[in-house]
């Protein structure tokens with residue numbers, strides 16, 4: 006077993022008197038797809054934001070590739086290769102689709118303070134090839150704000166891929182998508198993860214997706230990890246059946 | 262000691278009139294999340310209307326004129342809300358600033374048509390226009406009137422916000438307009454009422470200060486800047502913060518004038534900037550969502 | 551007569567730039583092969599429109615009577631002021647009511663350098679922008695701790711702070727009377743020469759600002775404007791970019807302020823006041839802050855209307871107020887935005903025809919980076 010690329014140690018976050026994340030220990034193996042599941046309000050989004058520096062931990066630490074990043078700001082974390090796609094759709098509405106992706110490319114290439122060169126004309130070609138991978142190349146010149154919900158989610162993944170992350174964090178990437186869009190997104194995640202040797206951490210409500218594509222699953226409940234392991238182990242875990250899967254899909258039956 | 266007393270009363274009187282104007286602005290912002298650059302114009306209209314109503318006479322008519330001027334300004338505020346301001350709710354800060362600055366321009370030119378560009382004065386009734394001596398300090402009686410009215414306004418606002426259902430609705434609107442709406446509260450009527458009350462406060466302030474200032478065009482511009490600063494350092498939406506900030510500004514101004522007159526205004530602006538740097542959301546404000 | 555200036559400038563620029571975005575109504579990119587010619591013709595049209603506008607303004611500077619040429623000279627420098635302010639407003643999403651500070655710093659560096667006999671005119675003109683940038687750096691450090699409305703109001707406080715300092719420290723600054731006098735060197739005394747001096751400096755400065763907006767930096771700035779959390783999560787240091795934009799804007803606002811001295815041979819405290827800071831904001835809003843030439847159009851429309859209306863009516867402020875209300879409530883994208891909107895309507899009806907040809911792009915895309923379309 007290799008050492009984890011991303012890990013949390015006793016991560017805690019309070020909102021006022023409420024403890025949304027309560028001493029979470031996570032270890033993500035490199036090159037895997039790791040799903041985080043749990044009922045609404047379990048603390049998944051908060052945990053994601055703590056790991057990517059959008060929120061400051063109350064206590065505990067996050068370690069990325071051996072380096073402590075707990076408490077570092079989001080842009081500094083992203084620079085180190087940990088990039089997040091938020092749960093709520095979050096795009097740059099007035100930019101075109103291709104421009105949105107170019108932002109990631111100029112950032113990754115450290116060219117965003119470059120006020121003179123024509124670098125962005127080259128970045129454009131790279132951006133189009135990223136868009137090609139997510140199937141948005143036809144919409145390259147459309148305003149991001151005018152895209153459908155599904156296309157916006159795909160664009161967000163493209164924006165994140167543009168910075169060539171080593172770990173990609175996707176918070177409910179298929180929420181609000183049609184079944185066809187969901188399938189396409191799941192395929193995209195798998196193919197990106199395999200072809201780029203990318204580590205993916207995702208939270209997901211669709212159990213078909215979770216058990217279909219993940220290598221590892223961690224279950225969160227009321228801010229705590231209650232189970233973790235391979236999809237098969239987690240599905241068989243009694244506590245998981247009780248608090249989560251029991252009320253889930255198809256009267257408790259979980260298909261894979 | 263006498264000197265000290267004079268400065269204290271002077272400062273409190275300045276802070277009091279500032280508080281009355283600023284409380285209206287912050288109340289409106291708190292309930293509607295709209296910043297109104299034409300708030301100073303309402304203050305100026307209160308003052309100009311006062312000069313019209315009082316005329317040459319003094320005595321009892323003075324007090325009735327304050328009430329009348331304030332009510333007319335409140336009505337003007339209601340018209341502004343219905344015509345323009347309600348379309349600014351939920352808009353970008355830039356939209357609100359430009360649109361209410363436009364109202365400021367329109368009201369300024371209209372005032373010029375109505376009252377001309379000369380300076381006007383109002384004489385307070387003899388019962389409150391003299392001076393009195395206490396502990397060797399000779400003080401203008403009218404300072405006490407302003408302080409009294411400001412305190413009354415403060416208590417009235419506090420009672421309104423804490424102890425009436427309207428106040429509850431206003432405070433709830435600050436927290437979450439959607440919840441309020443779904444609870445059956447008519448937000449449009451509430452906004453209209455809040456804006457009119459805010460205008461009323463500006464009108465009262467403008468009318469009350471007339472015996473101590475020369476009423477002239479340009480009043481709107483000078484008061485709105487100070488008012489904005491008071492409201493910002495108090496924390497937008499916080500009435501208590503506004504009272505505190507009015508005192509801070511008043512004290513900074515008085516101390517500045519005593520210590521280094523040519524730097525007094527500079528000190529005041531520096532104080533404002535300092536507060537914002539340390540607390541970007543003002544003394545008692547909450548971060549914008 | 552007067553208002554006819556803004557037509558060629560506005561229409562020309564807007565037309566030229568909007569083509570850059572996605573192929574104008576007249577262009578029909580069907581596939582990859584003819585894309586390069588399309589791009590070249592877009593660039594050519596943009597340059598053509600710009601040159602035409604410059605030619606018109608230059609000719610007017612020569613043929614107009616001196617007093618009108620002076621009006622035009624002032625408008626040109628204000629256009630620079632508005633474009634520099636719009637780097638924050640339209641491109642950076644930062645509503646600053648404090649740009650008058652940098653405008654005033656630029657003007658006062660030149661005026662005080664002359665009054666205190668410490669700087670020659672040329673030295674002062676060269677120093678002014680750097681003084682503006684330095685002040686902007688320190689004020690930016692403070693102001694960028696706040697957001698949105700608080701940012702607007704803290705910058706407004708800067709304006710008033712600058713105003714009171716200049717007004718109250720009269721032994722050094724000349725106080726509320728300001729600084730007046732024959733501060734121009736002999737080679738600038740001829741009004742036509744001064745006109746072209748202001749024109750050349752403004753055009754060069756605006757060109758540099760265009761380059762800034764049409765660069766990786768400009769792109770990232772627009773992305774921050776739209777969604778700072780998202781861009782932050784992609785690894786962009788939002789604060790550093792906003793500070794850089796603030797400094798660049800301060801630099802060019804100071805250039806505009808120094809040109810004001812060339813125009814008026816004076817500097818006075820009101821240049822720093824919040825209403826003065828508001829002027830370029832209103833110009834940008836009227837002209838349209840989301841297109842690069844918007845503030846230029848706005849400056850021409852605003853200032854020429856001002857000059858003309860003040861002669862003929864006492865109600866200039868009422869008219870300005872009504873126009874501002876109409877723009878901000880009904881046409882939030884301003885004059886150029888409305889033109890752009892019309893064009894895209896035309897384009898969309900065109901697109902329906904060629905919809906089935908859209909087999910996308912193979913590497914280059916039909917258009918260059920949309921520098922003019924933030």
Ligand SMILES: Nc1ncnc2c1ncn2[C@@H]1O[C@H](COP(=O)(O)OP(=O)(O)O)[C@@H](O)[C@H]1O
Pocket residue numbers: 020025043044045046047048049050051052
């Ligand atoms: N900014 C916040 N302030 C206060 N409470 C919050 C905040 N963000 C999340 N919470 C609370 O933390 C808990 C976990 O939320 P979240 O992480 O969004 O859960 P999940 O993504 O698993 O649905 C919820 O009870 C939520 O109400």
Ligand SMILES: [Mg+2]
Pocket residue numbers: 049050051092176
């Ligand atoms: Mg969530």
